[in-house]
Amino acid sequence: MEEADKTPLSLIDRLKLKAVTQKSYGGALVEQEAKLTVRNCPNCGAGRAKDEGLTICAYCDFEFLSVRLTDGITIKKENNSN
Amino acid sequence: MSNPLLEPIHGVSLFDYAAVCAKLGAGVAENDVLSALGIESAVYEEASALWVARMQEDSTWEVTTEFGKCFAEVENHPKLKDLNAAVTEDGLENMEKLKTDRYFYEELCGARIAAYNYGLDGAQWTQDNFGINLGDFQIVAMQWAAIQKSEVDGDDFENVLHFSNYQQEKIKEYSSQFASEQGGNVSDDIEF
Amino acid sequence: MFNLSKNVEIEKVIDEVHTTKDRFFVFLQKLEIRLKEFAEEALPELTDLNKNDPDGNKLGFYRMKSSVEGQLDSIVQKARDVFEEKKNYFEGKIEHEHRSLYYDFRNQCLDGLQKLEITRNYYKNQIEGTDSQDYEMVYQAILEEYDSIKNNFNCVQCSSPILIDKIYFTTTYLSCAACFTQNTFEPSSQTKQLEHVGRSLAEQRTAHLLQEYKEQSKLASVIFSKKHELEMSLAGENLKDVIVQKTKIIQELTAQNEAVEKELPILYERYLRTLFDHWNAINPTMKNEHEKFYTRLLKENYYI
Numbered sequence: 001m002e003e004a005d006k007t008p009l010s011l012i013d014r015l016k017l018k019a020v021t022q023k024s025y026g027g028a029l030v031e032q033e034a035k036l037t038v039r040n041c042p043n044c045g046a047g048r049a050k051d052e053g054l055t056i057c058a059y060c061d062f063e064f065l066s067v068r069l070t071d072g073i074t075i076k077k078e079n080n081s082n
Numbered sequence: 083m084s085n086p087l088l089e090p091i092h093g094v095s096l097f098d099y100a101a102v103c104a105k106l107g108a109g110v111a112e113n114d115v116l117s118a119l120g121i122e123s124a125v126y127e128e129a130s131a132l133w134v135a136r137m138q139e140d141s142t143w144e145v146t147t148e149f150g151k152c153f154a155e156v157e158n159h160p161k162l163k164d165l166n167a168a169v170t171e172d173g174l175e176n177m178e179k180l181k182t183d184r185y186f187y188e189e190l191c192g193a194r195i196a197a198y199n200y201g202l203d204g205a206q207w208t209q210d211n212f213g214i215n216l217g218d219f220q221i222v223a224m225q226w227a228a229i230q231k232s233e234v235d236g237d238d239f240e241n242v243l244h245f246s247n248y249q250q251e252k253i254k255e256y257s258s259q260f261a262s263e264q265g266g267n268v269s270d271d272i273e274f
Numbered sequence: 275m276f277n278l279s280k281n282v283e284i285e286k287v288i289d290e291v292h293t294t295k296d297r298f299f300v301f302l303q304k305l306e307i308r309l310k311e312f313a314e315e316a317l318p319e320l321t322d323l324n325k326n327d328p329d330g331n332k333l334g335f336y337r338m339k340s341s342v343e344g345q346l347d348s349i350v351q352k353a354r355d356v357f358e359e360k361k362n363y364f365e366g367k368i369e370h371e372h373r374s375l376y377y378d379f380r381n382q383c384l385d386g387l388q389k390l391e392i393t394r395n396y397y398k399n400q401i402e403g404t405d406s407q408d409y410e411m412v413y414q415a416i417l418e419e420y421d422s423i424k425n426n427f428n429c430v431q432c433s434s435p436i437l438i439d440k441i442y443f444t445t446t447y448l449s450c451a452a453c454f455t456q457n458t459f460e461p462s463s464q465t466k467q468l469e470h471v472g473r474s475l476a477e478q479r480t481a482h483l484l485q486e487y488k489e490q491s492k493l494a495s496v497i498f499s500k501k502h503e504l505e506m507s508l509a510g511e512n513l514k515d516v517i518v519q520k521t522k523i524i525q526e527l528t529a530q531n532e533a534v535e536k537e538l539p540i541l542y543e544r545y546l547r548t549l550f551d552h553w554n555a556i557n558p559t560m561k562n563e564h565e566k567f568y569t570r571l572l573k574e575n576y577y578i
Contacts, residue, residue, distance in 0.1 A: 123460070124444065124446050127466075131444055131560070135563035135564075138566075138570070139563065139566040140570075199341070200344055261348070267345060268308060268312050268348065269308050269352055272304045274356045
């Protein structure tokens with residue numbers, strides 16, 4: 001009887017060990033903190049200004065975004081460069 | 083495009099969105115995928131949240147169904163088709179086999195089911211043992227699912243049953259392998 | 275002589291059937307004891323791992339849960355394999371005129387097997403219960419994080435302060451009031467989960483309303499079944515008094531059923547509206563999208 005009690009116990013320990021020590025697909029979850037960055041124009045070095053829209057560099061016409069923005073969550077149609 | 087729910091969001095079409103999901107699942111870096119589409123993460127994250135919302139809103143399930151079809155068609159996406167994560171030579175060979183050999187596909191499905199039942203990460207197990215990543219596996223699974231559906235629709239139940247039985251056999255086979263790797267099953271000492 | 279030897283043969287088979295059945299039940303009993311012991315040992319371990327999994331997505335917990343469930347299934351499978359083997363053996367061995375012997379064996383063993391499956395299912399439900407997430411805490415962590423970081427950012431271009439004016443759950447562009455540069459604000463990983471957390475938390479907060487709706491729904495079907503049963507019984511009824519009595523009860527049940535059915539859409543709408551109000555309050559930037567989802571669900575009348 002003692003032997004029967006022992007078998008499941010040790011198996012559970014093994015299952016737990018296997019569960020927590022194996023590699024997860026895509027690697028462990030890395031918690032990222034909030035951050036603020038800017039993307040300057042890689043062509044002429046100018047910054048992106050709000051009034052000039054998000055899609056095209058106001059100075060050299062470099063395309064930051066090659067799509068037409070629609071009305072999304074916080075990004076809106078008005079954010080397309082003219 | 084008659085259904086307004088299928089209109090692109092910030093220029094990101096449903097095909098783009100499904101292809102991004104497939105490529106990210108296949109291990110391609112997000113920056114590479116988004117650059118190829120000419121967008122930034124701010125645009126993608128909004129598009130992604132809104133595509134999910136469109137699926138929720140859509141009572142016809144058309145968005146979800148189309149998403150599945152697009153996902154299986156990623157190899158034809160004009161901007162993303164050539165983006166691939168590093169794959170080993172064995173992985174490439176297995177991937178080719180997975181696409182063409184139904185038995186091999188059913189075997190890996192069975193193996194993955196058995197792996198999960200034995201507390202193994204099936205996606206990682208397939209990657210480690212066959213060099214096939216989750217995204218690529220899911221794309222091929224969508225393609226086989228279409229074939230399975232056509233078999234069911236065409237009343238070809240003999241074939242459906244044949245492969246279903248084959249998968250069951252493989253589940254048993256891999257279950258025995260995983261059981262012995264973990265030192266047996268909980269009731270091995272109880273005999274009839 | 276022939277009949278005598280045949281009778282001896284049958285006696286032998288009957289004996290074998292009974293012995294096999296007895297052994298099978300002893301076997302099932304041992305398996306059931308093991309199943310219970312194993313599951314009882316696993317439950318606190320799973321509860322512990324659910325709380326303390328070092329993996330942020332609780333993948334360790336999910337893998338262990340999956341393997342424990344797999345082991346419970348392996349116990350049932352073991353019993354089923356033996357059952358199938360013995361059933362097939364006797365199916366081929368017992369001749370047509372003694373078929374009831376085979377059917378009794380099969381049905382009784384199957385009942386025993388089903389009992390084991392019920393125990394397995396009971397423990398699977400218990401195991402499912404160890405997968406708990408307190409979304410209230412997750413949401414609080416997001417709120418606290420927002421409070422602690424909202425004034426911490428400066429324009430990357432000119433260093434002027436940039437206020438994070440609300441909780442953003444997707445990366446977005448924030449303009450510097452001083453130099454007008456578009457800064458890109460990327461929320462933390464936990465805040466990016468706000469939309470999903472919001473839905474789960476709203477579901478947790480309104481679980482009691484869903485329960486009320488489900489109970490009312492169940493009540494409606496119980497009343498309907500009773501009414502249906504009585505209506506069917508009327509078909510073969512000849513006694514006038516009984517017919518009058520049953521008809522009266524049917525009328526009462528019909529009235530009850532109508533009252534309960536009338537309440538159902540009201541309860542469902544109350545549940546759904548409250549759920550979406552919570553979700554909207556948690557992530558107001560998605561309110562428009564939530565409302566479209568709400569409209570769909572209300573129209574289709576099924577719960578999420």
